[in-house]
Amino acid sequence: MSSIITSAAIKALISDQRLVIKPLLEENQITSVGIDFRLGGNFLVSVQGREPLINASLNHEFGRSTSKHFFQETRRQLGETFILHPNQTVLATSLEYVKLPENYLLALCMRSSYSRLGLTMSTIAQPGYCGCLSIELTNYNNNPINLSIGSRVFQGLFYETDKESRYFEKPRKYVCNVRPEPSAVINDDDLNVLSNLWKSNNHL
């Protein structure tokens, strides 16, 4: 049965270079059951696009717009701040670049101090993943929240899997990213099948 590993095991993985975290600015980011990750300085901010909607489908009755048209890139330096407005979603990354062992899955969630402000996120990184961790942040508070770049906003929990999986044995959509990347959902093969089905049903 999979279990969450604790600080000694995390330190051992780092020491053996099976787990890479760069930079790890303070050793005390390694907590008793995981690692605190810091907010990076690159953002994709959701904006009102000219297209009617984000099309996460290959059916084109509403046009062909992808999510990248609805996000604008912006950057901050370490120590500066980023204001997240109510109900706004931004794509951010961790300051840290990580490379995961091939038998550990990383589950990311907010640190509770930030959850209490009304911020939410939820994402995982698969075993063997390389890159800065991509994070979608949403502010459900009624007020804007000012966040410091470099602050410990997220925490990661490591789950050991029952066997190793080789991340790069098949083509990957997100490889060694150091900035937030817009969703590549329309590259999912299943969407082709579903769109063909839709066309067939509608005699298109």
Add this chain to the structure above:
Amino acid sequence: MLPIKRLLYLQLYQAETLISSSKKYNFSDKYKDQYLKTLVELFSAIKASINEELDDAKIFEKKSHLDFIFKSLEFLKDSTLNTIPFEVVGCLDRAMSDWIDPDKFIIVTSLQNNLYSFSYDLTYAKKDIFYTSLQTEYGISFERKLVQINLPLNLSKDYLSSVALYHELGHFVDLQHSITGVAEYNISSNNYTNKASLEKYLPLLKETVLDRSKLYYHLGEYFCDLFAAQYIGDTLGLFLEYITNNSATESPTHPSTVNRIQVITDFVNGNDNPIINYLQSVTSLITNKKLENRFDRIVSEDFYKLVPYDIENDRQLHGTIVYGWEVWMEDFKKFNDGMKYDVNLSEDTIYRVVNNLVEKTIGNYFTVQNWEKSK
């Protein structure tokens, strides 16, 4: 009103529109903020000084002052934190500080639409008289001046191409020390007695009438190639060879690529070369510094394991770009070795991976330094 005066007013209000939109620029850099603030003050002073009494000479003087506003804003606009290639400029800053007082200058970039349009904008590089005239006329002085580097918009985050920027920085350093100016004068005025030794690299010296302007440009290009090679080795030669089709023909402003690459190669390998010896002697005489290797070659499997490298010092900072080139020029199968199994990475993915890893390697170096400094 004279037509020429109406045109001055046209330029004045064009500049006012630009000044107005400059208020949204966010540099995250107090020196650029200060520069912009001074520029806005200068504009207000220019505006207040324009009146119906100006004669033609004064009108053209005001025009030159407004031109300065336009040129400065062009570079500041493309130097906000969102637009500037921050990591590359950080590397150039460190290289610049080896040669001139960095507290007097700010590196800014202008993003061009042309591919390979790397260049250095000389317009206000060493116009001390111009800055003095602003001080005299309006009582306004700039604490720091701009180092204006043009680079292609589409390659602004391409770290392999950034080797060309070291060459462009060389033009600025050269101009501040007048190295090429002295080198050209020594030859033209026959102070340098061994001219014949330079003819292979400066064939124009064989001509009956010496084209001094061409000599100046060619010496400048050789100096900048050597300047860049100190920090990024022979990678500039690789890039140059490709973008100029390894041309054996010289132009009025540039020596032949074949000769330039030979000079870079000889410098990197420590071979005796007359043009290197000559420029070395002039550089040492003026700056008391040597043209020498100023980077450390990184020997690491980190990029092949898809992780950033931990830089230890500025020599490795410049060496990171060389490392990126070495990985790009190697057999991509080495990624399989680094990962210990057949990695499924397409060539376009490897291009992005190399650029991303160079960016993160450099970025982490500055992050760790800033963190330690502020603790």
